Amino acid sequence: MTGVKMTTMTLKEMRATRERGESKTDLAVLHQNKLAGIEPEDDEDSPDATLAIRKEITHRRAGRPTGSGNKKQVAIRFDKDVLEAFRATGRGWQTRMNDALKAWLKEHAPG
Known part of the structure; x- marks a missing residue:
């Protein structure tokens, strides 16, 4: 300098x-x-990255990642003993409950 x-x-x-x-x-x-x-001249040594930064920011979303789209959130009531039995199986009990319902549907085709 x-x-x-x-x-x-x-x-x-x-x-x-x-x-x-x-x-x-x-x-x-x-x-x-x-x-x-x-307007003042652009500095050739440091190009303006504002547009690139804004483009990147608009593509990123805050919060949880989007799901697969094949599940739907509902509110449903189960008997207390059924719910306690699934919860007692530990982490992932909701997935196991979903699998049990799918297995039942395969055996008992609706309609």
């Missing part, structure tokens, strides 16, 4: 500099350029 002089100022010093008119930022010119529709 040859030829660059770094300076540090407190907020109070920056405000005093601006009030004295010693600020090196020409805000009036920047404001006029903005009103005229003149």
Whole structure:
């Protein structure tokens, strides 16, 4: 960084500099350029990734992953002893209950 002089100022010093008119930022010119529709040139060394980032964000969804689509949530009541028996089998009892109902349907074709 040859030829660059770094300076540090407190907020109070920056405000005093601006009030004295010693600020090196020409805000009036920047404001006029903005009103005229003149945009600053793009920095070739760091291309704008905003569109790529937004595209990636819109594709990701928050929350649980989508299911397979072949299951439906319902509210159903079972006898207490039936429910306790399946729950006693441990983790995955809902899947085992679903499998038992499928097996029953195979033996007793509806309709």
